[in-house]
Amino acid sequence: MWGNAFLLSALYLLVGVVVEGALRLFPSKFLQRLSLxxxxxxxxxxxxxxxxxxxxxxxxNGRIPEYGVRLIFGLTTVAVIFLLALVVGTVMGSLRYLIARGMRRGGGNGP
Structure with missing residues (x-):
């Protein structure tokens, strides 16, 4: 679960860095929309x-530079992805536990 969350957040951040770099080198409407x-x-x-x-x-007001906003957005994205992975992992683990418990109680035999 943690590995998947880390991989997803790293991939998201990598795509963001590539898009921002490409936007600076090759400004286009497509890259602007993708960045947004x-x-x-x-x-x-x-x-x-x-x-x-x-x-x-x-x-x-000029109190935070653009790279500061990008850093905050990046950290927020990582936190959201980890939170989503934690919630999905918890739900799936709970379902697995409940199904396994039902199989032990019922013997796993069908009707």
Whole structure:
């Protein structure tokens, strides 16, 4: 579970770095849209916990540089992916436990 979460978050961050690099070298509408879609996950998560507005204000007032916002978005993305992996892993582990328990009680025989 942790390995999958780490792999997914590393892949997401790698895609983000490649898209940002390509956007700086070859600006295009496609890359801008792709960058915005990658930013939507951490932006929504920060909005959900009430941290997006203070971050936006700090950025536009010059208190946080662009790389700081990117770092916060990256860390938020990693946290969201790990949280999702933890929830899915817990649900799947619970289901596996309940099915195994039912098989032990019922003997695993059908009708």
């Amino acid at each position: 879609s990658l930013d939507s996950l951490p932006a929504r998560a920060l909005e959900l916990v009430g941290a997006m507005e203070p971050l936006r204000t700090a950025f536009f």
